[in-house]
Amino acid sequence: MKKALILLGCPESPSQTPLALYTAHKLTKIGFEVTVASTPSASKLLEVSDSEEFYVNKKIDLELCLEDLEEKEYDLLVGFVHKDAAVSYFVTFYHILNTKSIAIVFEKDSDLLEKFLNDLKENTDATLISARAYHNPTPIRVKIDKAFKVLED
Amino acid sequence: MSFCLELHLQQSEDYEILISKAGFKEAKKVIENHSPRILYVKPGAKVLGARIIGIPPIPIGIDETQSRITLPYTKPCHGTAVVDLPVEKEEIDKVKAIAVNPMKK
Numbered sequence: 001m002k003k004a005l006i007l008l009g010c011p012e013s014p015s016q017t018p019l020a021l022y023t024a025h026k027l028t029k030i031g032f033e034v035t036v037a038s039t040p041s042a043s044k045l046l047e048v049s050d051s052e053e054f055y056v057n058k059k060i061d062l063e064l065c066l067e068d069l070e071e072k073e074y075d076l077l078v079g080f081v082h083k084d085a086a087v088s089y090f091v092t093f094y095h096i097l098n099t100k101s102i103a104i105v106f107e108k109d110s111d112l113l114e115k116f117l118n119d120l121k122e123n124t125d126a127t128l129i130s131a132r133a134y135h136n137p138t139p140i141r142v143k144i145d146k147a148f149k150v151l152e153d
Numbered sequence: 154m155s156f157c158l159e160l161h162l163q164q165s166e167d168y169e170i171l172i173s174k175a176g177f178k179e180a181k182k183v184i185e186n187h188s189p190r191i192l193y194v195k196p197g198a199k200v201l202g203a204r205i206i207g208i209p210p211i212p213i214g215i216d217e218t219q220s221r222i223t224l225p226y227t228k229p230c231h232g233t234a235v236v237d238l239p240v241e242k243e244e245i246d247k248v249k250a251i252a253v254n255p256m257k258k
Contacts, residue, residue: 010230039229062229066204069197084176085206088227092196092206123208 001033007079007093008038008062009086015106015137016080017045021055022141023078023104026148032076034058037065062089069096076151077101077126087119094124101126104144108134158203158226161238168238171223173231177207180225180233187237188214188223192252200224200248201240207233213248222248 004027008020020042024034035058036046043059050056066089074097079090081103094101103126107113110132117130129147131139162168172183185191193210194200205211206227214223214237222244223237 012230041230066197066206069204083229083232085227085229085232088177088196088207088233089229091208092204095195095209096197119208 002031002075003073004032004034004076004078005065005074005093005097006034006036007077007090008036008042009080009083009089010039011042011045013082013106014135015133015140016042016082017049019104019137019140019144020046020080021050022137023144023148024056026144027076027078027151028055030148030151035060035065035074037062066093066096069093071096071098073097074099079103079126081105081116081120082107084116087116090120090126091123094126102147103128104140105130106133106140108132158201158236161201162226162236165238168236171235171237173234175233175235177225177227177233180235181207181212183235184212184214184223184225187235188216190215190217192248193254194248194251195253198251200251201244210254213252215245215248217242217245220245 027034036056037060039062046056077093077097077099081087081090090103103120105116129143131143133140191212192215193212194205196207196209198205207225222240225233226236227233
């Protein structure tokens with residue numbers, strides 16, 4: 001079974017947790033074994049939102065995951081990027097894993113969104129999914145559906 | 154015993170934070186302006202026992218006279234800080250060994 005790693009950023013953005021569960025479920029349906037790497041607070045949000053572990057049953061602490069990460073350990077990296085630090089983390093995971101990667105980039109400020117996208121374009125060959133979004137996950141969910149259709153085919 | 158950056162920052166007071174809660178590019182400029190010598194490493198390179206997080210090339214400041222290292226330190230919710238701290242000479246040698254583009258200022 002192919003393995004996917006979902007990388008979560010700071011859970012400050014309200015869209016991140018529902019989008020993470022949505023993305024994990026989509027990847028599972030496609031046939032990936034999904035692991036979510038996150039901070040302890042982002043992990044708590046997942047635990048409460050998905051208490052029966054219906055959507056996510058493999059979670060790992062972000063720092064522990066990074067410490068032991070090896071090239072090609074996962075077949076797919078999906079990172080949620082909505083802060084400058086999340087760009088740095090995604091680029092770092094991308095360079096260590098050297099595998100197919102998708103960055104889901106969302107921000108309410110259009111200038112910041114553009115900056116994040118430019119940094120990712122300059123430093124990775126990842127597929128970029130982006131939208132102006134913060135409270136409302138729908139704009140980014142629509143784009144996730146479109147991009148993941150390619151993985152299903 | 155090998156150096157552990159996380160433990161050192163928790164248990165010592167001999168380090169200096171040059172900037173905190175910054176963007177990575179801002180932090181990079183601080184390091185490049187602060188240290189007499191800059192070595193660049195790849196994202197994920199291990200320096201002082203910790204994976205270095207950032208956008209390549211990542212600068213590590215070296216002051217061999219004072220035996221100090223200056224490096225970026227990123228956390229998901231707090232952005233990037235720049236930490237300057239004293240190290241053993243062997244830790245500087247380890248950075249030299251993994252540097253991808255050694256450059257002298």
